[in-house]
Amino acid sequence: MKLEHKNISENNFEQCTKCTICTLYCPMVEVNPLYPGPKQSGPDGERYRLKEPMYYDEGLNYCLNCKRCEISCPSGVRIGDIIALAKVRNRKGLPTVRDMLLSSTVSVGSVATRMSGLVNRSLESERFRRGLESMVGIDHRHTLPRYAEESFEEWFRREAAEKQSCYSRRVSYFHGCYANYNDPALGRELVEVLNAVGYGVRLLEGERCCGMVKIANGRKERAMRDAKRNLVAIRRAVAEGDKVVATSSSCTFALRDEYQYLLGLDNEDVKDSITLITRFLFRQWERGNIKFAFREDFRMRVAYHSACHIERLGWAIYSTSLLRLVPGLELEMLPSRCCGMAGTYGFKRENYDYSQAIGRPLFDLIEASGAEVVATDCESCKWNIERSTSKRVMHPLSILAAALDMERTRELNGVMDK
Amino acid sequence: MVVVGGGVTGAGVARDCALRGLRVLLVERHDLATGASGRNHGLLHSGARYAVTDPESAAECVGENHILRRIARHCVEPTDGLFITLPEDDLDYQRLFVESCHRVGIEAERLDPAEALAMEPAVNPSIVGAVRVPDASIDPFRLVASNVLDARLHGAEVLTYHEVVELLREGDRIVGVRVRNAATGEQREVYCRIVVNAAGIWGHLIARRAGVEIAMFPAKGSLLVFGHRVNHMVINRCRKPADADILVPGDTISLIGTTSKRISFDEIDLNEVTAEEVDVLLREGTKLCPSLATTRILRAYAGVRPLVADDNDPLGRSISRGIVCLDHAERDGLEGLVTITGGKLMTYRLMAERATDLVCRKLGITSLCTTATTPLPGSKEELKGASRRGRKEFLSLRAGEKGARGRHGDMAENIRFERSKDRALVCECEQVSVAEIRYAIESLNADHLVDLRRRTRLGMGTCQGHLCAMRAAGVMAEMRGDAEGALADVAGFIDERWRGVRPVAWGASLVEAQFTQWFYDGVCGLGDRNNDSDKKEE
Numbered sequence: 001m002k003l004e005h006k007n008i009s010e011n012n013f014e015q016c017t018k019c020t021i022c023t024l025y026c027p028m029v030e031v032n033p034l035y036p037g038p039k040q041s042g043p044d045g046e047r048y049r050l051k052e053p054m055y056y057d058e059g060l061n062y063c064l065n066c067k068r069c070e071i072s073c074p075s076g077v078r079i080g081d082i083i084a085l086a087k088v089r090n091r092k093g094l095p096t097v098r099d100m101l102l103s104s105t106v107s108v109g110s111v112a113t114r115m116s117g118l119v120n121r122s123l124e125s126e127r128f129r130r131g132l133e134s135m136v137g138i139d140h141r142h143t144l145p146r147y148a149e150e151s152f153e154e155w156f157r158r159e160a161a162e163k164q165s166c167y168s169r170r171v172s173y174f175h176g177c178y179a180n181y182n183d184p185a186l187g188r189e190l191v192e193v194l195n196a197v198g199y200g201v202r203l204l205e206g207e208r209c210c211g212m213v214k215i216a217n218g219r220k221e222r223a224m225r226d227a228k229r230n231l232v233a234i235r236r237a238v239a240e241g242d243k244v245v246a247t248s249s250s251c252t253f254a255l256r257d258e259y260q261y262l263l264g265l266d267n268e269d270v271k272d273s274i275t276l277i278t279r280f281l282f283r284q285w286e287r288g289n290i291k292f293a294f295r296e297d298f299r300m301r302v303a304y305h306s307a308c309h310i311e312r313l314g315w316a317i318y319s320t321s322l323l324r325l326v327p328g329l330e331l332e333m334l335p336s337r338c339c340g341m342a343g344t345y346g347f348k349r350e351n352y353d354y355s356q357a358i359g360r361p362l363f364d365l366i367e368a369s370g371a372e373v374v375a376t377d378c379e380s381c382k383w384n385i386e387r388s389t390s391k392r393v394m395h396p397l398s399i400l401a402a403a404l405d406m407e408r409t410r411e412l413n414g415v416m417d418k
Numbered sequence: 419m420v421v422v423g424g425g426v427t428g429a430g431v432a433r434d435c436a437l438r439g440l441r442v443l444l445v446e447r448h449d450l451a452t453g454a455s456g457r458n459h460g461l462l463h464s465g466a467r468y469a470v471t472d473p474e475s476a477a478e479c480v481g482e483n484h485i486l487r488r489i490a491r492h493c494v495e496p497t498d499g500l501f502i503t504l505p506e507d508d509l510d511y512q513r514l515f516v517e518s519c520h521r522v523g524i525e526a527e528r529l530d531p532a533e534a535l536a537m538e539p540a541v542n543p544s545i546v547g548a549v550r551v552p553d554a555s556i557d558p559f560r561l562v563a564s565n566v567l568d569a570r571l572h573g574a575e576v577l578t579y580h581e582v583v584e585l586l587r588e589g590d591r592i593v594g595v596r597v598r599n600a601a602t603g604e605q606r607e608v609y610c611r612i613v614v615n616a617a618g619i620w621g622h623l624i625a626r627r628a629g630v631e632i633a634m635f636p637a638k639g640s641l642l643v644f645g646h647r648v649n650h651m652v653i654n655r656c657r658k659p660a661d662a663d664i665l666v667p668g669d670t671i672s673l674i675g676t677t678s679k680r681i682s683f684d685e686i687d688l689n690e691v692t693a694e695e696v697d698v699l700l701r702e703g704t705k706l707c708p709s710l711a712t713t714r715i716l717r718a719y720a721g722v723r724p725l726v727a728d729d730n731d732p733l734g735r736s737i738s739r740g741i742v743c744l745d746h747a748e749r750d751g752l753e754g755l756v757t758i759t760g761g762k763l764m765t766y767r768l769m770a771e772r773a774t775d776l777v778c779r780k781l782g783i784t785s786l787c788t789t790a791t792t793p794l795p796g797s798k799e800e801l802k803g804a805s806r807r808g809r810k811e812f813l814s815l816r817a818g819e820k821g822a823r824g825r826h827g828d829m830a831e832n833i834r835f836e837r838s839k840d841r842a843l844v845c846e847c848e849q850v851s852v853a854e855i856r857y858a859i860e861s862l863n864a865d866h867l868v869d870l871r872r873r874t875r876l877g878m879g880t881c882q883g884h885l886c887a888m889r890a891a892g893v894m895a896e897m898r899g900d901a902e903g904a905l906a907d908v909a910g911f912i913d914e915r916w917r918g919v920r921p922v923a924w925g926a927s928l929v930e931a932q933f934t935q936w937f938y939d940g941v942c943g944l945g946d947r948n949n950d951s952d953k954k955e956e
Contacts (some may be wrong), residue, residue: 014645014714017930018847018881033838036817044846045817047670047879050647054809054850055824057817075926 009308011078011085011261016043022069022079023198027338028062031254031357035062040067041086042079049086056090062354064342065216066308084215088262095211098136099217102344105209109181112147115254120146129310138385139352145182145379152180153186156203160191167200167415171280172237172244176251177209180269186247186291189401190277194245196406197281197290198413204233204244210251213344215262227259231267238273240252245277249310249377250343252276256313276310278396279318285325292400293408294327302399303332303371305385307378311336319396326403332369337362341384356388363388375399419778420445420595420610422582422624423617425455430564430770430789431614437570437792438778439786443831444566444574444596447581449869451562453618453681455763456872457689457721460510460668462486462494462554462764466501466526467659468512468739469518475739477522478765483552485767485790492796492827493560497667499553499652500534500624501526502513502545504705507657512547515656519551526551538673540649540707552653555668558763559872560825563862564794566840567829571795578863585613585628585755592628592754604876612777615757619686619724625757630750632757636686640695640920641675642703645714645880648672653706662702666709670848670879674703674710681722691921693720714926716882717918726760741765743772745780756780796827816841818851825854825874833857844893845886847879855893865886867891867904868942880929882936883915905944912938 016039023029023037036045036059048055060083069079095169101108112119122128129140138144152175164170179187191201210232211223234244234255255274259265284290302323306316316336320339323331341359345351366389368372374385374393382393394402410416421432424446432444465479487677488493503509512528519526527550534548535541541548566576577597584596586607593636594609615624622634632796647667655663666673677695696718706713726742746752758773771787778785812820818841822830833853835841840853858864858873867890870876876890877883889910912934919931939945 014880015926016880017926017933018884019933020885040817040843040846043880044849047646047847048817048820048849051667051670052824054812055817055820056813057820058814059816075929 005010011082012076013043013046013082015075016077017075019074021072021074024158025068027066027068027340027358028064028354031267032354034059036060038063038079038083042069043077046082046086053089056086056349060087060090062351064308064338064340064345064358066338066342067312068308068338070344071312075201079259080351084262087161088215088218088220095218098138098139098348099219101136102138103213103217103219103348105177105181105213109147110151110178113149113151113181113182116147118151132218133349136345137349139349141352142347143383144347145383147181148184150184152184153203155184156191157342160201162203163195164200167198167379169198170202170242172199172204172234172242173201174204174207174210174234174244174246174251174255174274176246176248176379179247183379185200186395186398188397190245190247192406193281193397193401194403196409196413196415197284198415202237202242204230204237206233210248211263212250212254212258213253215258216343216345220263222264224263227265229265230255231241231259231265231270234270234274238270242273244270244274245280246274247277247377247395248379249276249307249313249315250380253309253313276313276318278322278377279315282318282322285322291409291412292323292325293412294403295405296328298326298328298403300326300328300373300399300403301330301332301371302373302375303366303369303391304396305334305339305366305374305376305381306336307376307381308338308342310377316377319375322397322400323375326400327329329399329403332371334362334365334374339381339384341380343380346380346384355384359384359388366391373399419443419612419614420608422595422614423453423618423621424448424450424562424566424576424615425453426451426562426565426766427455427618427758427769428614429569430766431616431758432569432574432576433565433572434770434774434787434789435777436569436574437744437788438783440776440777440781440783442569442574442608444569444576445580445582445595445608446576446578447600448634448926449557449578449872450566450863451868451872453564454721454724454814455558455618457719458558458639458763459664459666459673460555460558460763461664461666462556463762464499464551464553466499466515466549466551466553467525467654467664468516469522469723471522471658472739473518473522475762475765476518476524478741478768479523479762480524482556482765482768484946486556486764487554489767489789489791489793490556490561490564491793492795492829493557493564493794495550495555495667496876497554497651499551499654500529500538500541501549501551501654501656501872502534502541502706503652504542505544505546505658507546507655507820509547511574511658512549512656516549523584524551526601535863538649538651538653541653542706542708548658549656553654555652555666556764557669557825559917560796561763561766561794563873564796567795567862574862578869579865582624582627585624587628590751590753595642611754611781613755614773614777615755616759616773617720618759619722621724621757621759622683628746628755630746630752630755631857632726632744632759634759636681636683637723637725638679638685638720639723640679640691640699640720641673642696642699642718643716643918644672644674644710645716646671648709648713649707655706660696662699663706665703665706669875670696670842671716672713674699674706685721687718689722691720692937693921695720696921714880715922716880716927717915718921719918724759733869741769741772743769743776743916745776747780796829798828800805818843818854821849822854822857826857832861844889845874845876845879847881847886848877850874850886851877852893855890856897859894859897867894867907868914870894871911877911877915879932882919882934883912884930884937887938908938909944912944
């Protein structure tokens with residue numbers, strides 16, 4: 001046995017020295033006295049749950065899974081994972097209709113894009129949303145994301161797939177459900193930017209939902225099924241020499257960390273090959289492998305919001321460094337705070353008020369900032385900030401795409417115009 | 419009558435006597451359960467451990483095992499136990515073991531290794547055999563407190579922190595005791611018809627003060643406390659009893675023990691655990707359950723077995739754990755004194771019954787013992803409630819209420835969670851709320867922070883007092899209006915916690931202890947306080 005494995009328990013829960021710094025950094029603790037806080041819910045509560053599962057505290061259901069407790073922990077305790085696993089273990093019976101709806105991103109998305117006109121009109125109607133609230137418990141005050149008329153995958157197959165073989169280098173793209181069904185423009189921008197710097201893009205074979213929302217909604221078995229399929233696809237791509245890039249920070253975090261720690265899947269062989277698009281681009285640029293040419297007339301004042309899961313990955317620096325490359329872009333860092341949305345969490349009636357209370361200080365900072373645009377790598381932060389402030393929210397990649405002089409960039413990278 | 423000793427035996431005697439209508443005063447020089455009663459495995463033996471070597475004790479154990487499961491439900495966790503045979507052990511012993519168990523009426527079911535592993539995944543996977551027996555874990559602190567509480571509910575008086583300094587004698591008769599208040603030094607005399615010496619190993623000294631000799635045999639046993647539940651069943655080695663061969667899941671933690679070392683009477687108050695003992699406990703413990711090697715150890719502690727030396731066994735292993743009840747009138751010609759000793763934690767009720775029977779006989783009282791059927795306060799209902807509704811109700815409670823219900827059983831109804839502050843946790847590791855601390859101070863004879871630990875588990879968890887000591891002192895100071903006293907208590911409490919951590923101070927436990935020191939010394943200024951008083955003394 002290696003020395004470093006001595007006295008290390010699962011999720012490091014015994015390494016907790018009860019310093020309580022996690023509780024200080026927990027956004028839920030600030031607004032909700034019914035939440036016991038990460039220390040009590042995590043390592044403290046785990047001892048009692050090990051003694052007798054009935055000691056499970058229902059207050060744990062308030063946890064956002066933001067993992068800010070883990071970031072703050074000086075002892076490396078995976079507090080959020082301990083809580084998430086306790087929630088999964090305690091879950092009995094079938095999930096509610098609401099939780100099924102919110103977490104069935106692929107099934108709902110594929111139907112909704114086909115009838116996007118009707119779906120979007122309905123979702124815009126307050127009466128419809130009130131009905132949804134009374135029927136399933138999705139808070140009517142929350143606007144739900146719009147669905148696209150055509151999914152990203154459909155567009156890609158029709159418009160882009162064929163051309164990708166002309167590029168000498170290649171990556172695989174894990175688009176996630178959001179880019180696929182709600183914001184295909186983000187996917188299109190990714191293809192455009194990667195093509196411009198000389199990379200061909202291909203999709204993973206049979207990509208499934210990353211599983212993040214399924215785990216959060218107590219559907220671990222389904223998450224596991226999807227995760228295993230995704231890993232098969234990712235392994236195939238990696239074996240063929242691809243890096244797998246994603247635009248969503250939460251999908252990236254799920255593929256890399258939640259698979260390993262919450263689902264117990266061994267992804268060590270491909271973990272390092274799964275990365276966020278901003279990190280991929282910045283590192284390639286840094287090594288001189290790719291070059292950017294920017295539009296001279298581009299001007300934008302941007303405030304960057306670091307989403308919880310990118311914060312946990314420690315990768316916000318790549319997104320901001322990439323943005324800082326853009327001349328004419330003024331970047332302001334917002335203090336790192338959770339926006340309260342946490343994926344599907346903020347949609348739920350019982351969470352709505354807490355979710356908004358958590359986000360309020362951030363929204364105020366955003367309003368007070370001089371920025372025109374808020375940049376963030378997380379789709380759920382985007383929905384929440386857009387509906388809660390007057391600002392537009394963009395993915396850093398979208399900003400990059402808007403700032404690049406594509407023609408000159410292609411030239412610089414030796415890409416022939418077709 | 420006066421009962422000397424606030425351990426489990428004394429508490430049991432006080433309760434039995436009070437239930438039979440006697441006027442009882444219980445005197446204890448420290449707090450309840452500070453001796454061997456609070457320094458053991460907390461194991462509700464099935465009796466199997468003694469089946470081969472000491473069938474008399476085994477039979478006592480199995481009988482009491484069934485009784486305590488009924489009358490002390492809030493103290494007992496019916497975990498069952500395994501007696502495992504490792505490759506290095508003699509599998510033939512298992513046959514003898516099972517036969518001996520059956521002979522004294524202990525259920526013993528042979529399992530194949532795979533079954534045993536499925537039942538208890540923490541057990542050493544290389545076992546070659548296992549026997550399942552009805553072992554259980556029992557919380558000794560709660561057991562003592564419940565007995566004392568019931569004695570008081572039946573009219574008994576209790577004086578903790580009062581030492582018996584003299585047995586008052588008139589001719590050939592003990593007529594009372596002189597007690598000294600440990601806090602004030604004040605002495606007073608208490609007259610009575612009978613004194614029951616239930617002082618454990620210190621009973622030797624009490625007897626001597628009465629001018630009689632009981633040859634007692636102090637044998638120190640050390641144990642280690644692991645940070646959380648590693649095992650869910652008691653795990654024993656299926657061989658002749660030896661060092662460190664029992665792993666007990668006790669409340670939130672697991673306990674490995676014990677060693678056995680003969681010590682002199684000068685050492686019975688020291689309870690030091692040596693590095694060698696820690697080594698033995700860890701080495702042997704990992705044979706029962708390999709994951710102990712990688713589990714955080716919270717502390718080490720030791721207790722002294724009050725064995726009555728009736729042979730010259732140097733290790734005290736084959737000595738009988740049987741009950742010794744002495745009528746000193748018969749034995750030594752000294753009236754008014756009864757000694758009850760020997761036995762075990764879990765045969766305390768039977769010991770109390772025998773002593774009380776003797777007392778009643780001497781006083782000409784005919785009432786019969788009812789302790790085998792009368793539940794202790796708190797034992798009325800099961801923790802979870804067998805019903806779905808009971809489960810649901812328990813699940814919906816907040817941490818502090820759950821903790822209180824788990825510890826005090828139905829007596830938790832007397833813990834008042836009225837304001838939100840009452841629900842606030844004082845001890846986060848062990849889910850002890852402000853309300854529970856108040857209840858312990860008001861109703862369970864808790865005078866000091868260390869007493870609160872024994873009533874509630876305050877400071878027994880992972881942080882060993884780091885977060886809770888100051889908060890509990892705050893509650894205590896508020897209730898008593900004595901901040902200085904509470905502050906002095908904090909220092910004592912933290913020092914006592916450190917004593918237990920020191921023998922196992924490495925890894926996370928050392929980090930924790932260091933952090934605790936910074937906190938109390940640096941932030942709270944407790945170190946300066948001690949230094950100031952040192953200077954004054956100089």
